[in-house]
Amino acid sequence: MSQHYCFVIPNYNHTQAVAATVEALQKYAVPIVLVDDGSDYETQTLLEQLAAQYKNLTLFRRPVNGGKGAAVKTGLSLAYDMGMSHAVQIDADGQHDLADIDILMNESKSHPDAMISGQPVYDESISKGRYYGRFITHFWVYIETLSFSIKDSMCGFRVYPLADCMKLMGNQSLGNRMDFDIEIMVRLYWQKVPIRFISTKVLYPPDGVSHFNVCKDNWLISKMHTRLFFGMLVRLPDLLNAKLRSSK
Template identity: 30%
Template structure:
């Protein structure tokens, strides 16, 4: 019997991209189910989901990216999915790579597979400022966990059942990608990266604006350090 596999698509104001995102999934990864988590969008995202007959959950209040993704993991946990993967609603992530990610997840007995744009440096590489931030988090994660993650902010990530259950109960709220991968690594779970090609955002606006960058760096850095300190304290008990 084939594994039940779910694509989680957090969506906030993605009306420009959501139709093409789902059509691309249906074309390239038709063996995956999907669920759009509409995070109280202010544009026509919900209307397009309804008009197109897409599978969606409509959140009555805005929970932010972490809350939207966790909602998807709760849906996956409650409905018996064995594999879940996050794809952004803005068209950056190519579902053609899902089967490569799935093969690595199963063949290498990994707990998480991250699609990294920086292994082969193909496709859209993000802005210079964001690459600096990503490099900083790569170094911080290496310092805190001993593991090197080339693309710690990548939202293109696949997990198995154990992390579906974990994330359905406990998932960071703001800017969750670096923080969640640190928690996974500190729990001695196996994380593998594979090369992928990402596109530029196909429409809409990123949730991480320049004026929020300082808050983002400080908040995530503190969360990573505190996660490490908690782990050390628990070892001493």
């Protein structure tokens, strides 16, 4: 099967880094799918300027903000309809080290059936609450998969094998907000899609804008982990057999 890559960038009111991100991606000469998730007029205007400037950029506007997960799902579906085999998800807020795109894509080209994800390496810019809060999700993901093979399920810097994503999204409703990144990785693991990780620096710029809603998103993530826990129980025999086979 031939491999065709594109970039998918979800954007909601990010104006500080998105233009520089799109410019940096030009050297790869592949399509860019930029999903405007109901942004304000200022952001809409900037994104329209980018779409006019770069011929490889497809701008899709969601009229109402639906959340990061909703925007990524829209982008993945558009990429698949464009004939892409893989989509590289990049956030629009400047957190990801674009210098690692080559490593991410080369790993995917060597393992085209796998999902490739960044495994964050943080500096002092990350808050202690955000850093230690991630370990709660790590704990639940270990339980939901009965495995330590998922090193990080929250990093939005990843390569999706689109056929497997479309199969999953056709059979399962996935979260629309910050719960999406975690849920799709766990469910792809259940779908027996290999998941591989590369270490990558993640920065939290001092002027960066976070759309994480502490109350709403933590509640949605808690509900998601509850669903995944019971989903794990249904799959328990299969997961245990896989664990036994891997230990031999």
